[in-house]
Each structure stands twice: as C-alpha cells, then as structure tokens.
Amino acid sequence: QSALTQPPSASGSPGQSVTISCTGTSSDVGAYDYVSWYQQHPGKAPKLIIYEVNERPSGVPDRFSGSKSGNTASLTVSGLQAEDEADYYCCSYARSNNYVFGTGTEVTVL
Amino acid sequence: QVQLQQWGAGLLKPSETLSLTCAVYGGSFTNYYWSWIRQTPGKGLEWIGEINHSGSTKYNPSLKSQVTISVDTSKNQFSLNLSSVSAADTGVYYCARCDYGDLHFDHWGQGTLVTVSS
Numbered sequence: 001q002s003a004l005t006q007p008p009s010a011s012g013s014p015g016q017s018v019t020i021s022c023t024g025t026s027s028d029v030g031a032y033d034y035v036s037w038y039q040q041h042p043g044k045a046p047k048l049i050i051y052e053v054n055e056r057p058s059g060v061p062d063r064f065s066g067s068k069s070g071n072t073a074s075l076t077v078s079g080l081q082a083e084d085e086a087d088y089y090c091c092s093y094a095r096s097n098n099y100v101f102g103t104g105t106e107v108t109v110l
Numbered sequence: 111q112v113q114l115q116q117w118g119a120g121l122l123k124p125s126e127t128l129s130l131t132c133a134v135y136g137g138s139f140t141n142y143y144w145s146w147i148r149q150t151p152g153k154g155l156e157w158i159g160e161i162n163h164s165g166s167t168k169y170n171p172s173l174k175s176q177v178t179i180s181v182d183t184s185k186n187q188f189s190l191n192l193s194s195v196s197a198a199d200t201g202v203y204y205c206a207r208c209d210y211g212d213l214h215f216d217h218w219g220q221g222t223l224v225t226v227s228s
Contacts (some may be wrong), residue, residue: 001170001172003154022217032213032215034144034212034213035175036127036213036214038155038214038215040113045204045218045219045220046155046204046218046222048214048215048216051209051213051214051216052212052214053214055212057216085114089154089155090154091214091215093213096171097127097168098157098168098170098171099146099157099213100157101154101155101156101157102154102155103154104155
C-alpha cells in the first residue's frame with residue numbers, strides 16, 4: 001500500500017486560506033468516506049482535526065474544513081493563524097483492512 | 111479525560127525485538143480498537159496494526175511477519191512486539207485509540223523514540 005500523496009509545503013499570510021490536497025486511489029480515498037486529517041507540531045503527537053472527510057471533533061475551530069472528490073481529499077484552513085503553522089497529514093481507511101497515511105504537508109504562516 | 115501513556119526501550123541493536131506498552135486511562139477500553147503507529151524518516155507515518163479488548167488483531171500487510179500486538183484487559187494495556195529490527199525501524203512509535211465506528215485515531219500517546227544502532 002503506497003502512501004497518499006500530499007504537497008510537501010503550503011503557505012499563506014495570516015487571515016488567508018490554504019488548501020492541502022491528499023491523493024490516493026480507488027482502493028483507499030476513493031473507496032471510503034473514512035478520510036481523517038491530523039495536525040502535528042514539532043516534537044508532539046499528531047492531533048485529530050477532521051474525520052469522516054468533513055467532520056470536526058469538539059474543540060477544533062471551524063476554520064478547519066475537509067472535502068473529497070473521487071480519489072482526492074482536501075483540507076482547507078481558513079483565516080490562517082500563527083498557531084496553524086504545523087505539519088498536516090491525511091489518513092484513509094483502505095481495502096485489506098488497513099490504514100494509509102499521507103506524505104505530509106508543512107504549512108508556513110508568512 | 112482519555113490518556114494514553116506509553117513506555118519501552120529506546121535503544122536497540124539490529125536483530126533485537128522492539129517492545130512497547132501503552133496504558134489507557136479514562137474512557138472505555140472495550141468499545142475501541144487500539145493501534146500502534148510509527149513515524150520514520152524513510153516512510154513517514156505508518157500504521158502498524160491494532161487490537162481490540164477480545165484480542166482480535168489486524169496488521170499492516172507489509173509488517174505482518176514482524177509484528178505481534180497483545181492486550182491485557184485487566185490493566186487496560188496493550189503491547190507491541192516488533193522482531194528482527196533494523197535501522198529502517200528507527201523512529202517515533204505512537205499508541206493511539208481508533209474509533210471503530212468512524213475509523214480515525216482520536217487519542218494518541220506521547221510517542222517513544224526508538225533507535226536501532228549497532
């Protein structure tokens with residue numbers, strides 16, 4: 001199972017929006033609506049910010065939103081804030097009863 | 111408040127067995143799957159496998175020959191054994207709770223850095 005493809009980096013100024021893509025195949029992203037997104041600050045464990053494509057856990061700001069079309073999922077961070085500077089990873093449930101993560105995207109707030 | 115606390119040896123020699131344990135505090139132990147996930151320089155985040163309270167396991171096909179995950183329900187703990195490690199297994203290992211209904215990882219341990227070096 002190959003990793004999901006994400007752009008290595010993305011950036012935006014405070015208040016702007018940034019969108020990160022996550023491209024998989026018909027065996028993972030395209031097959032299930034079980035796409036989740038994680039935010040990871042340096043030296044910390046990943047934190048769940050989106051599940052089931054577009055659901056937010058309690059406590060996660062509504063500036064974070066998700067979507068999916070075909071084999072590609074996307075995460076949008078609106079109204080960028082300094083604390084949003086982190087690495088972001090997508091994850092999808094996949095056929096053969098396992099999970100595959102994305103390659104990760106480093107978001108910089110300019 | 112759910113907390114996952116993990117521990118285990120951080121320095122191994124090639125061919126040794128990696129052993130980590132994760133204790134779960136708060137919340138239900140029976141209604142979830144409990145996973146191990148690692149983050150290595152070579153492959154990034156990688157799901158290793160999972161177990162439920164009754165001992166039913168699922169493993170990443172690419173690691174299946176090396177991995178054993180076990181559970182101790184009397185202590186609300188689960189463990190990872192990864193045999194015959196090599197330098198490629200160096201990385202940070204996390205335990206995590208998997209919501210079986212929605213298939214995502216909603217709580218994570220603090221991570222354990224494991225280094226394999228001769």
